[in-house]
Amino acid sequence: GENVEQHPSTLSVQEGDSAVIKCTYSDSASNYFPWYKQELGKRPQLIIDIRSNVGEKKDQRIAVTLNKTAKHFSLHITETQPEDSAVYFCAASISIDGGSQGNLIFGKGTKLSVKP
Amino acid sequence: DVKVTQSSRYLVKRTGEKVFLECVQDMDHENMFWYRQDPGLGLRLIYFSYDVKMKEKGDIPEGYSVSREKKERFSLILESASTNQTSMYLCASSTLDRGRRNEQFFGPGTRLTVL
Numbered sequence: 475g476e477n478v479e480q481h482p483s484t485l486s487v488q489e490g491d492s493a494v495i496k497c498t499y500s501d502s503a504s505n506y507f508p509w510y511k512q513e514l515g516k517r518p519q520l521i522i523d524i525r526s527n528v529g530e531k532k533d534q535r536i537a538v539t540l541n542k543t544a545k546h547f548s549l550h551i552t553e554t555q556p557e558d559s560a561v562y563f564c565a566a567s568i569s570i571d572g573g574s575q576g577n578l579i580f581g582k583g584t585k586l587s588v589k590p
Numbered sequence: 591d592v593k594v595t596q597s598s599r600y601l602v603k604r605t606g607e608k609v610f611l612e613c614v615q616d617m618d619h620e621n622m623f624w625y626r627q628d629p630g631l632g633l634r635l636i637y638f639s640y641d642v643k644m645k646e647k648g649d650i651p652e653g654y655s656v657s658r659e660k661k662e663r664f665s666l667i668l669e670s671a672s673t674n675q676t677s678m679y680l681c682a683s684s685t686l687d688r689g690r691r692n693e694q695f696f697g698p699g700t701r702l703t704v705l
């Protein structure tokens with residue numbers, strides 16, 4: 475089955491710096507890669523996702539890149555702010571016919587701390 | 591706005607008790623999931639369901655069972671609670687609609703302590 479490795483487990487940056495979190499996956503059939511953010515005491519929420527037919531996707535200060543050959547994908551946060559402090563989870567799954575596929579395999583999470 | 595609710599935020603039970611965790615979603619989602627979240631281990635899938643009365647084992651089903659009698663409700667059952675089941679339990683739901691995002695919507699979590 476699919477296995478997702480996530481690094482680093484903790485990351486501390488100064489406000490304004492960039493943060494990068496990396497994930498690798500094992501199943502080459504995986505084609506959907508979301509990122510979830512979980513603030514302290516709150517539920518995980520989707521912040522960005524990418525499908526395997528694109529190599530990069532951006533949404534304001536966050537971007538995700540995907541390298542299918544190497545089977546890894548990364549989350550990039552630029553101009554970090556204290557409110558970016560949270561635990562971030564990557565995940566992978568197989569999406570059937572471009573539609574919905576429920577089963578996500580999550581990485582173990584990265585705790586990001588942004589120091590003011 | 592999707593709402594996923596869980597019956598309790600905090601629960602304390604004794605070893606050997608039967609424990610029911612309830613999850614309800616109001617967006618007519620087909621898929622529902624139960625995860626447990628432990629520090630350093632991320633989100634691990636216990637059971638999931640793609641339809642009423644249907645259930646599939648996830649990665650760590652031992653010691654758990656589930657019930658889905660209605661589309662909006664997915665219950666997690668600990669037949670005989672043990673201390674190693676002390677954890678945060680998260681429910682999630684998602685739609686099967688083609689062309690829509692595969693986003694999973696999570697409940698607020700139930701922190702279960704087994705003494």
